[in-house]
Amino acid sequence: MTSTPSSDLTEHSSHETATGRDPASNRPMSVEEIQASYAEYADLMHRFEWVDRLLTGRYRRRRFGDVTGRVLDVACGTGTNFRYLPTTADIVGIDISPEMLAKAERQLDDLGRDGRLERMDAQDLAFEDDRFDAVVSALSTCTFPDPVAALREMERVCKPDGTIRLVEHGRSDVGPIARYQEWRSDAHYEQAGCRWTQEPREVVAEAGLSVTDTRTGLLGIVTTFEIEPR
Numbered sequence: 485m486t487s488t489p490s491s492d493l494t495e496h497s498s499h500e501t502a503t504g505r506d507p508a509s510n511r512p513m514s515v516e517e518i519q520a521s522y523a524e525y526a527d528l529m530h531r532f533e534w535v536d537r538l539l540t541g542r543y544r545r546r547r548f549g550d551v552t553g554r555v556l557d558v559a560c561g562t563g564t565n566f567r568y569l570p571t572t573a574d575i576v577g578i579d580i581s582p583e584m585l586a587k588a589e590r591q592l593d594d595l596g597r598d599g600r601l602e603r604m605d606a607q608d609l610a611f612e613d614d615r616f617d618a619v620v621s622a623l624s625t626c627t628f629p630d631p632v633a634a635l636r637e638m639e640r641v642c643k644p645d646g647t648i649r650l651v652e653h654g655r656s657d658v659g660p661i662a663r664y665q666e667w668r669s670d671a672h673y674e675q676a677g678c679r680w681t682q683e684p685r686e687v688v689a690e691a692g693l694s695v696t697d698t699r700t701g702l703l704g705i706v707t708t709f710e711i712e713p714r
Contacts, residue, residue, distance in 0.1 A: 657705075
């Protein structure tokens with residue numbers, strides 16, 4: 485392992501934002517601001533990863549559990565996805581945060597797995613075209629300053645006969661939960677750099693990706709995708 489700098493699922497329906505004001509999430513943080521935010525929260529996220537696994541583990545397993553070959557994990561964070569990838573997968577993980585990558589390296593060690601970790605901006609991947617058999621990412625588009633650019637980069641580096649798999653989150657289908665998300669969306673973005681009420685399907689559609697399967701679960705909060713590169 486090396487580290488270098490550089491489905492009980494239900495169909496989801498879209499929603500309109502109830503407020504006419506310009507939310508903080510419409511004014512995206514810079515890459516540097518996101519990096520600083522995650523430097524502060526990397527240890528907390530690592531310690532409470534078990535909560536993440538409890539809520540999203542089954543969705544990650546279903547989407548990521550059958551990928552093969554050389555697999556790129558974009559915005560790998562603390563390495564939560566690693567346990568859901570087949571043991572035969574050749575893992576490459578990238579993230580903008582050195583602190584997150586340090587936790588991801590520890591995750592590989594704890595799992596007894598090999599992998600390569602690099603510090604990299606998801607919106608400008610330093611890989612040649614058609615490099616990976618599979619590209620995976622979880623709960624990431626909500627944090628990218630330009631999620632469409634990041635998704636197009638994922639497609640660029642994935643082989644034409646490969647696969648892109650996403651597990652994303654957004655606004656709930658359940659009214660009271662959705663209203664709470666909207667109420668807290670600005671504060672949540674300013675604190676964690678996360679667009680809590682995004683519509684993942686709209687982001688993927690804007691990127692022009694070819695979706696072969698998409699499903700939702702967890703009260704409409706989680707949306708997963710299987711995408712065919714072009």
